[in-house]
Amino acid sequence: MTALRQEPLAEEWARQRARRRSSVLARLRSKPVAAFLMCLPLLVLIVGLIIYPFFYSIYLAMLNKRETQVVWLDNFRFLFTMDTFWLVVRTSFLFTFTAVFFKALLGFILALVINTLPTRGQRVWRGVSLVPWVMPLALSTLGWWWIFEPTHSALNWILVELGFAPKSWLADPFWARFSIILVNVWYGTPFFMIMYLAGLKSIPLELFDSASIDGAGPFQQLRFITLPMLKNIIAITMLFSTIVTFANFDIVRVLTRGGPRNETHLFGTFSFRLGIESGDVPLGAAVALVMFPILAVSAFFILRGVRRSVV
Numbered sequence: 001m002t003a004l005r006q007e008p009l010a011e012e013w014a015r016q017r018a019r020r021r022s023s024v025l026a027r028l029r030s031k032p033v034a035a036f037l038m039c040l041p042l043l044v045l046i047v048g049l050i051i052y053p054f055f056y057s058i059y060l061a062m063l064n065k066r067e068t069q070v071v072w073l074d075n076f077r078f079l080f081t082m083d084t085f086w087l088v089v090r091t092s093f094l095f096t097f098t099a100v101f102f103k104a105l106l107g108f109i110l111a112l113v114i115n116t117l118p119t120r121g122q123r124v125w126r127g128v129s130l131v132p133w134v135m136p137l138a139l140s141t142l143g144w145w146w147i148f149e150p151t152h153s154a155l156n157w158i159l160v161e162l163g164f165a166p167k168s169w170l171a172d173p174f175w176a177r178f179s180i181i182l183v184n185v186w187y188g189t190p191f192f193m194i195m196y197l198a199g200l201k202s203i204p205l206e207l208f209d210s211a212s213i214d215g216a217g218p219f220q221q222l223r224f225i226t227l228p229m230l231k232n233i234i235a236i237t238m239l240f241s242t243i244v245t246f247a248n249f250d251i252v253r254v255l256t257r258g259g260p261r262n263e264t265h266l267f268g269t270f271s272f273r274l275g276i277e278s279g280d281v282p283l284g285a286a287v288a289l290v291m292f293p294i295l296a297v298s299a300f301f302i303l304r305g306v307r308r309s310v311v
Contacts, residue, residue, distance in 0.1 A: 054292075060285040067282065075286040084262050085287070088270045091177070095266060096246045099184040104238055106185065107192025112226075114193070115200045126194070133190035141254040144183045145170075148255065173263035176256050180264055183251050188244075192237055199233040200226070239302045243295050267291045 148169035156166035275284020
């Protein structure tokens with residue numbers, strides 16, 4: 001009798017397990033759950049490589065040099081009394097705004113020129129133009145260091161051959177800033193070019209044909225068709241380039257190491273100098289965190305402008 005009673009119970013438990021299993025599979029197959037599972041590896045990487053280091057750097061910035069006591073905002077107060085820190089702030093803004101402006105301008109001109117070429121010619125020039133951007137930045141900057149190096153400078157040799165006086169490219173503050181900006185423009189212009197070229201390809205040709213029929217010249221088409229159609233791409237590209245340029249490290253580290261007299265230090269290199277080379281990790285973390293509100297405010301206003309133009 002007991003065995004007969006247990007058989008219906010076992011069958012009922014089996015049916016319940018089967019229903020639960022089918023409901024779990026149905027949930028896993030739903031689009032929201034499947035999308036979350038596909039994004040889960042990326043979320044883990046973001047948490048492990050971005051969010052956790054960010055909050056840990058905030059914790060480090062509130063410690064003393066020995067990392068044994070919480071000093072709250074004392075590191076930031078000390079930074080704001082340093083003349084070198086304000087020199088770094090001025091140099092970082094000058095470097096970022098100048099480099100981004102020329103990268104955007106040259107990239108736009110290059111995209112317009114390549115867009116007018118035949119299709120086969122476009123492929124060749126696109127590939128050639130992307131070479132500076134796809135090369136490892138530290139490796140290409142070493143080549144630029146050889147060009148600017150005072151003893152065996154290829155650039156100074158050309159100047160002497162042309163009858164000009166040689167320049168102390170990396171020893172004079174003005175020319176050192178010029179050198180790092182030049183290298184950054186050379187490296188980043190292809191990125192602007194390929195983004196603008198993709199935007200130009202998305203503009204319907206009928207708009208230009210209609211404008212030509214109405215008597216609009218090349219400059220009028222550029223002003224009233226090309227620039228308005230590329231406005232969002234220009235804003236997003238400049239935002240991304242501003243963030244990357246503001247946090248640049250490789251070019252300054254390889255070319256000048258922040259010299260002469262700390263005149264070419266950016267936030268990244270100055271943070272490395274204080275935190276790693278000088279052994280004051282909390283102070284270096286504080287320097288790096290100063291960049292966050294600046295970039296966050298810039299991103300907020302640029303993205304708000306893009307969202308308004310889309311709506």
